[in-house]
Amino acid sequence: MNLHMNLDSDSYDIIIDHGCLAKADEHLALDRKVLVVTDAGVPARYAKNVACCCKEAYIVTIPQGEGSKSFETLQTLLATMLKNGFSRTDCVVAVGGGVVGDLSGFAAATFMRGIDFYNIPTTLLSMVDSSIGGKTAINFSGVKNCIGAFHQPKKVLVDPSVLHTLPDRQIANGLAEAIKMAATFDADLFTWIEQNEIKSSLDTIIARSLAIKKNVVEQDEKESGLRRVLNFGHTIGHGIESCAMGNLYHGECVALGMLPMCAPEAKKRILNVLKKTGLPTELCFDASEVFEAITHDKKRDGEHLRIVYVPEIGSYEIKKVTIKEFEHTVKEAFTK
Numbered sequence: 001m002n003l004h005m006n007l008d009s010d011s012y013d014i015i016i017d018h019g020c021l022a023k024a025d026e027h028l029a030l031d032r033k034v035l036v037v038t039d040a041g042v043p044a045r046y047a048k049n050v051a052c053c054c055k056e057a058y059i060v061t062i063p064q065g066e067g068s069k070s071f072e073t074l075q076t077l078l079a080t081m082l083k084n085g086f087s088r089t090d091c092v093v094a095v096g097g098g099v100v101g102d103l104s105g106f107a108a109a110t111f112m113r114g115i116d117f118y119n120i121p122t123t124l125l126s127m128v129d130s131s132i133g134g135k136t137a138i139n140f141s142g143v144k145n146c147i148g149a150f151h152q153p154k155k156v157l158v159d160p161s162v163l164h165t166l167p168d169r170q171i172a173n174g175l176a177e178a179i180k181m182a183a184t185f186d187a188d189l190f191t192w193i194e195q196n197e198i199k200s201s202l203d204t205i206i207a208r209s210l211a212i213k214k215n216v217v218e219q220d221e222k223e224s225g226l227r228r229v230l231n232f233g234h235t236i237g238h239g240i241e242s243c244a245m246g247n248l249y250h251g252e253c254v255a256l257g258m259l260p261m262c263a264p265e266a267k268k269r270i271l272n273v274l275k276k277t278g279l280p281t282e283l284c285f286d287a288s289e290v291f292e293a294i295t296h297d298k299k300r301d302g303e304h305l306r307i308v309y310v311p312e313i314g315s316y317e318i319k320k321v322t323i324k325e326f327e328h329t330v331k332e333a334f335t336k
């Protein structure tokens with residue numbers, strides 16, 4: 001199945017097909033110098049497979065984890081391209097999850113003022129969400145994604161057959177983002193997730209989540225309005241992520257972050273789906289700690305936050321709340 005992201009001159013195809021990674025050269029223009037970026041947690045054969053399809057490939061394997069979204073690792077990628085005589089007509093291919101995609105997309109965005117970038121996501125989280133839409137970034141000074149660029153890929157290859165090597169916890173991690181999309185935009189998909197066995201339904205979940213995201217990005221590529229809804233669960237989720245210091249996955253934090261941000265009936269349904277998919281439903285920190293982590297750079301009084309709220313499954317509201325109101329919501333939701 002193919003989807004097409006319509007973004008004028010930045011339009012591209014999203015290929016969803018079992019086995020497409022092994023046939024990368026049928027889909028991507030690899031008859032040139034190619035920087036293939038992967039991480040140490042991804043089976044090495046995936047990147048080697050892609051490299052074998054290229055005219056001249058250089059594989060860089062970065063350490064696994066968020067710590068690789070750094071200036072240092074970015075420099076490694078840029079230096080590899082410079083040292084090996086890459087020009088503006090060469091390209092970067094990401095073979096991995098969100099960290100690999102964000103970092104290598106940013107390297108492609110900045111090298112020689114921007115070169116072609118292809119994304120081959122290998123985690124469920126990157127397949128359903130981060131591999132499309134063109135957000136690329138590194139972290140800086142403890143702030144997530146604060147240095148980055150919008151740089152759309154030229155093509156995205158989603159090969160669900162690679163998911164068989166992923167542990168269950170990683171599958172659940174990705175499902176959190178799919179649940180987020182269904183909860184805000186697609187009540188039918190949400191019901192479908194409630195009613196079906198998940199592991200045998202991943203192809204459907206991937207295709208339908210990507211279709212939702214594609215539709216959102218086509219309407220608001222640079223996140224000036226509608227795309228903000230994709231941040232449902234992320235404001236609190238990011239706070240939880242910083243308290244967890246690497247012990248919880250991004251999707252697990254987003255799962256928890258969705259719970260305080262919906263009406264009671266929607267919350268009940270989200271809770272049940274989180275339990276079904278093996279995602280956490282209870283916070284293992286103090287709610288005040290999470291609140292502090294979210295607002296540590298904000299003045300306490302008078303300042304507002306924009307939050308995404310789900311009044312009913314399949315719908316959303318963007319609400320402007322005061323810091324005080326937000327503090328009350330977080331503490332009420334998580335205080336036992």
Ligand code: GLY
Pocket residue numbers: 129130132133135227230231
């Ligand atoms: N992951 C949310 C977005 O791409 O906007």
